[in-house]
Amino acid sequence: MRGLDDFLAECDLGPRINELSGFFAATAAGKSGMPIRKPVADARLLPDGDLLRDVVALHASRQGHFDQHYHGSIPYRLEEECRMTHAVVNYARQRGACLSLYSLGTAEGTMARTLSELSDGQIHTLSCSPNPENYQCFLGYGEPLHAEFFVGPFHRLTKDVLNTSPRLAKFACGFDFILEDTTFQMYSPNRTKQIEYVAQHLKKDGIFVFVEKFRTCDEDEYRRRERQKDFGFKARYFKQDEIERKKADVLGTMFNNEVTLTDMSEAIRAQFRYCAMTWNSGNFYSLAASNAKEHLSLYLSQMEEPAIPYEYVYDSSLPRDPSDDVATEQLR
Template identity: 35%
Template sequence: MKKSLQPIDETTLDRDLQRSTMFKLAGHFHSLATGASQVPLQPLDSHLRSEIQDPEVLEYHDRLIAGAGPLFSHFLASVPYILEELARVGVAMTRLAQANSSDADQTFSLFEVDAFDGSNGRALTGHSHGLIRTFTSSPNLANQIAFERHADPALSLFFPQSVFKVTPALLQTPDFDQFSEGFDFIYEMAAFQFYTCDRAGQISHIKQFLKPGGLVFFLEKLNHPNPDEYLRREQIKDEEFKTRYFSEEEIRWKRQQMLEQMQNGQVTFEELVSALSARFKSVHLIWSSSNFCEFVASDDPEQLAQFLDLIGGVVQPAKFCFEAARLGSVVSSLSGDKELANG
């Protein structure tokens, strides 16, 4: 693993974290994570089950739902078809690890960046039968309750602080030293937007934990240069998906109370692609839904190509995929100095 980019000034970091939306909304996230508010009106389940042809994706889907804590359940009910997408990606990661396993004792690792209660990581360890071990950060202490209720501590670990408190030194400590060499996979699950728009610094921070040839995933809610288009995509999400799980009053409240805060840290498609392209040799858009996009990036084009060969088809109605024309390689020619790739 690379050494830390620069010494961390804990006082400055703590001050900046306290000013972030992640911490300003801490009370709301606590309420969601304890199931005190905005609980889905009906149990989560894909209404597109009949379109999922791969039995392993179905198994992952069921496992993910069974172990989901309150906040993660809220997330699955809020982002159209992310449930089906996480199952698709989780199965592909498992198959990639299986294909690259050289001996019976080899294991792989995933770092989930501020990923709620680690529901997806725990589903991945279970689905892969322990082949992939996971480490989840989250600054919301209530998430740790759900994590510990379901997690196998031999396979999944939880760090109850922000991703920006994760350092190479932390991963050398006895509690976390099984990840001292870094991670084969990293997944940022719509976390950066709750801090700042500084994707360059945020991406560089997590890249230092990625093993050579590793894959890093970015699921982000993106801003749009056209405010009317942003709102149109929001309207489709709210009216044609979220009404399955939330009342109109709950949807209206969240739109009024939260979106302004959340949007402060969102970046545009072009801004994110530029930041990713400056730091990785290969960047692919693999999924889009309403204002959300999911990218996978790596400095090993062959490893990324192998993953893409293993991933099955997207399961979602086409009308939710607003970036269909951009699916595939999205490396930006305006990415700036490529020497930043080591930053």
């Protein structure tokens, strides 16, 4: 990777592990930022089925402190995480092979651990977080057989670390899935280099899933969606002074590192031929990309309909540059 040293230095200066480190440590330890009630997946929005019920139940029993804050902050993100988990388990069953998933920066790694337990080891997972408090939550339900945890920022999980760690060496050949969950936006707006760096850990036919908050071209529209999130959803879990405090202490810094959906599409196109939008909630989106069309199509085919009220959905497909050959698919 060209300019690797400069990129690593850029990440070392990222707000996530500097000015915002106190917020993340306190929230991961349950000392602040806790919702007044624990978010629960709305079963009315999810289709019926034994596997999906098992996903929702196990996920709920494995959550730590930060996940409760996170799922109380983003409208219907909990339902989407269960939907994604369900799709990955079914994808693995359809493939009939042992698969691996890397979840970078996803707090205590609830989704990853749920995947490993539900699949009985067919899916081996690795989660990472700079906060040891998240690792303590990860171990709070016992040490899982098929789920691992790296304590450190995503840019410090190198191939050398994977190759030399006895517990992580099984991932050195690459991952079938990588999930980036609102992580890049905590470091810098340099999506091209961030994706390039993490994609080195993805197998050639693997799938890279991104969950991010994006700027809109119209700042008034961005703010309108934020008000919808704050007053229509977050108010169920947080008092107004807590919402305002986070807006002042965290969200302004995060906004500086957000990019537009068009910017993100261009960065993805530098690495992947195929990409689909799979979820939208206000200013938050989920995208899935791969260079293996058949694998991406199989994953998309395992996804149930998005479990989110229609009024929170603003987009259903990625912006397309007619001059390139990247295939995009509709939201499913």
